[in-house]
Amino acid sequence: MGLTETESTPETLAAFYRTLQEHDLQPLWQIADQLLTQSPQPATKPWMWRWTLLLALAERAGKLIDIHEGGDRRVLSLANPGLGGQPFATSTLWGAVQYLNAGEHAPAHRHTPGAIRFILRGDGVYTTVNGDGCDMHPGDLVLTPSWSWHDHNSSADDPVVWFDGLDIPTVQALDAVFFENYPDERPQDVVQEHNRSERLYGGRGLLPLSAGAVTHRHSPLLVYRRADIDAALTGLLEQCGGPMASMEFVDPTSGRPVMPTMGCEMHRLVAERRTRPFRKVGSSVVVVYSGAGSSVINGRLFDWNSGDILAIPSWAIVEHEATEPTDLFAITDTPVLKALGLYREEIHQTPQHITEVFS
């Protein structure tokens, strides 16, 4: 073994480490333990934002802030306290509440981060996505995929509030963010009839002839309706029983997630039944669409009601228990982890001990 013991004094070592640092090198043997951990050690904390607070602050922003301030969007982003001040709900996902006053128009732009809109309150708004006007109603999911032009338009009498989910942290970590405003400040060209994607790709087991042969980067179906979501969950629950029925929103031309960077899910909880402890690699942001109950995440108890939003870190153990029939909407980074061969999941047998209560 080539090690010349005589040289290895504390002084020679210290000098050696200084030399390394001066030349932009680091010794793996001093950092291997932090770097290659036995299991994921996410900075993301299990966290919750309450709807009552979110709504009150969004309404306040609706009064205080003109929509044409920076970014042309009135958005409050969830900043997980574990992430050192970054405006991200988890290490890979952006979550936010967007608020559009009656009659407002949020002008068109596009960006490589992909976005979804899950409508929480209000009617009378549509989002135009590459010329297709997508009507938005509570409980609907609307996609504005990577690099598609999109604007939001209100003809409502009241404000409308929705949840924004984006893959910004992932796209940023890959140094792949591009952004562009719509040319010449013109309004986006809109085709006359709304909900074009729904008419083309909204069939049950039916696609326009030969459409299945075309490969899309993201779902060409841009709107998923509450009534269909409800029917699908009802059917699955009838078939498979509780405590939880879980559906995924998919690209109907491929059966794959709606976007390569972000998955969308809907979970229906049967009241008074606890789910088995579950964990997976990858994080989630969960929006309580309706119902009430509680979750235990890594031993921490979260009591929630309709509209509350939770952040779940990678590899955190999760159990849910509803006190009334509950629907949870979630965004995840699962498609990324599966595409890269890094996905794992575990179901545990023993419920967690509650060691802390979130308040």
Add this chain to the structure above:
Amino acid sequence: MGLTETESTPETLAAFYRTLQEHDLQPLWQIADQLLTQSPQPATKPWMWRWTLLLALAERAGKLIDIHEGGDRRVLSLANPGLGGQPFATSTLWGAVQYLNAGEHAPAHRHTPGAIRFILRGDGVYTTVNGDGCDMHPGDLVLTPSWSWHDHNSSADDPVVWFDGLDIPTVQALDAVFFENYPDERPQDVVQEHNRSERLYGGRGLLPLSAGAVTHRHSPLLVYRRADIDAALTGLLEQCGGPMASMEFVDPTSGRPVMPTMGCEMHRLVAERRTRPFRKVGSSVVVVYSGAGSSVINGRLFDWNSGDILAIPSWAIVEHEATEPTDLFAITDTPVLKALGLYREEIHQTPQHITEVFS
């Protein structure tokens, strides 16, 4: 050029050809022209079977023939007169009318040829497919894919009639036919709730979580309902205009055809508008689900009404013109031709001359 002219007399040639034949060899230069034709020369003829006749003969079979005769099915198969007495509608597709009397039970078996059932008349029958009871109503499509157990069961007061489409000629040409009766003459084990596949895979843009990651040989969704078909055609026609809106039945977990060997399509014709002449490699069997009109196939005119069935050969030029709103159901071999890299299609500008009228 090594050819020794002196040897090549008519006598030496004749002797040579005899020798080849004796040793199970054939000279390509004598058959190349028939073998490698400039374009497909199908033996299949453009043909039509009239519903009035099909129904009358099926009813007669219902009276004359016990269902437990050979094959345990009361089926009249379309035998294209171009195919030399083979019981096939086209060179690659089997088409037939199946007739089940009130209260009858067609016992379970399975075979490698895949089948579809498109219901034409009557209610109160279900087909059990691998234990899943699939209710059948007029205008529904029910799949019994390759090698899945299936039986047909009537609790109806009246006979039920449906169209059977199979890939038998293709599977036979590949020497891949297997068949098995259900063990011990027992009835197939059936799970209690009918239409399980519909509850699991019948969502619009929604699948059970992770279902999209599983690869299926054929669609796990086994029933496609008339109401959904109608809604999809309506939406597509609104979006794209006429003269014809064409949808494909797909596997919702992949967007691909319902089976690898056979495609299913639905076409809606706007009245009084002629489609442009179209041809493609691969054959079809077309069932007039509703409406009336005519088609020109390779210059031959076919007048049709609801229930009539047409055979369309490969590479035949086809135009349709409906006299009232019309829905056509079709089976095709398109998935085979596409999988093997042999698919082509053409749209022509000039209507065909009618040279013959089918009667």
Add this chain to the structure above:
Amino acid sequence: MGLTETESTPETLAAFYRTLQEHDLQPLWQIADQLLTQSPQPATKPWMWRWTLLLALAERAGKLIDIHEGGDRRVLSLANPGLGGQPFATSTLWGAVQYLNAGEHAPAHRHTPGAIRFILRGDGVYTTVNGDGCDMHPGDLVLTPSWSWHDHNSSADDPVVWFDGLDIPTVQALDAVFFENYPDERPQDVVQEHNRSERLYGGRGLLPLSAGAVTHRHSPLLVYRRADIDAALTGLLEQCGGPMASMEFVDPTSGRPVMPTMGCEMHRLVAERRTRPFRKVGSSVVVVYSGAGSSVINGRLFDWNSGDILAIPSWAIVEHEATEPTDLFAITDTPVLKALGLYREEIHQTPQHITEVFS
């Protein structure tokens, strides 16, 4: 049960069957047994053509037949005696011996059936495939895929003989045969350097940057060299042991078979060891490239030597036993059966009884 017994006399039945026939219909219950057999019943017979005979007749054709006779190719096709006079080696595969005299030029054409050339004897010929001159040496495999222009050109001093394998029966059964002669009788435009595909796609585990992202209908690598085949078989045999090492020729950009309609394989047999009985759905044509031994196919014994060619039907049980180290080349329809979800295979434990000897 709707059956009115009184009607079903022999006379009414006979009349009914006549009516069906008149209207191009057939009763399934009378043909179900022949149609849906318990296992494949191929018309193809296990068969063998001897090299001594093939070579002698090919040489005779070389003297008697001008290459510019029908088809521009001097080809003796294997006509399996089970196939009723059709010029096919099996129900799905064409096999033949092609003979090119010194200095001959077989002009360019293209057709939708795909072809492979496996060189048996002679040097100094190249096949131009879409402008790429592919040099041919004994033991090489050269592809002329579906719809690619190809001609054969000799600058040799002696005749050259190769095995032709095509998918003609399959493409014909699908009514998808197209054929075209090269325009204006001109020679095909040839780029200067031969073996372009080999330089681009012939790397071991290396492809031109981004080439792996492009989807090809067939392998873009058009030549596979004997030295590489030999090295691959040697490595596999070292690793896995005998009695047989089996490699498949693949598209290096996808790892898939070289063509969607036809697979190419190479098998090395260790002397004096018998392979286990094996059968699969789909047929093969096997060329003894080198060595000697015997095969048992469905109980029939075939003794073979270098150059002999065997036809193996679908689902036939096969065992090989070499008397000296042997390399077998084979074409198969396996890619078709796998693409259509119809492939099966079985390994048996007990050697077959020999019931017949082929002579």
Add this chain to the structure above:
Amino acid sequence: MGLTETESTPETLAAFYRTLQEHDLQPLWQIADQLLTQSPQPATKPWMWRWTLLLALAERAGKLIDIHEGGDRRVLSLANPGLGGQPFATSTLWGAVQYLNAGEHAPAHRHTPGAIRFILRGDGVYTTVNGDGCDMHPGDLVLTPSWSWHDHNSSADDPVVWFDGLDIPTVQALDAVFFENYPDERPQDVVQEHNRSERLYGGRGLLPLSAGAVTHRHSPLLVYRRADIDAALTGLLEQCGGPMASMEFVDPTSGRPVMPTMGCEMHRLVAERRTRPFRKVGSSVVVVYSGAGSSVINGRLFDWNSGDILAIPSWAIVEHEATEPTDLFAITDTPVLKALGLYREEIHQTPQHITEVFS
């Protein structure tokens, strides 16, 4: 527009922003510009580490540091000065130099980050990957994919040095790092014959029969030899001309990158010819395997010689010009960006102005 101007005083706004911060929320309109930039703004700097220095420091580590210190590996990792002290060569890639003294054994472990080894100097070492002993020679590439057991073993008389490339930053950003030491400190079970993967998957256009049908997370071929790399580059350069021939290391069973998280490339530069300015989304680490020349990256000139290592940020404009025939090895994150639909590239016409010289 619902904005009540009267409320929006500096004081009310300041109070509102404080309230947001207290509740872990951030206003998008204040951060949108930094977040959604017009094009990528990587923290990674174009950088270079000189071989003379790397080798000298690695040799010094070889004398000072026992291999059984933390991590069981003697590795100097490249720490890009733009990344705030993180031990990463770019925002998504780890690059390092590993040094193994004569006779040393680096014990087995596994981790979800995938690694490649590109051998720079020395002979007589093998890496065992899941029981397969992979011999390492200069210019070879050896894979130790995600979650595969691996150890490094020297029977050499001299030290061996190689480049380590890993996807650690990406796997860490996704909170997906798992690590495990080989059980019981035992040596990894090794099968007797080395280079098993090479014998199975090292064929040119040949795979073990049916191997192409199996889907792998990463290449089952674990070693790529210098002689093959050289031959492939020679062929490509002959075919396509200079100034640069670029090959990608691929999984021979799929044609896809060797790992889903990291691509490996080899580029041959013709002397005295400048490449056109090129940029792409995603970063690279480039190792000069042989030759000499210079690169311009975002206007900064880097003069390099054999063994030097460069970091290239996402979207940086790059030109190369060699003064002698040069081979560059590179790792990239391209497979990630392509899988997530975020890849772009551009070729520019005008050479960059050099604004800075790296020293």
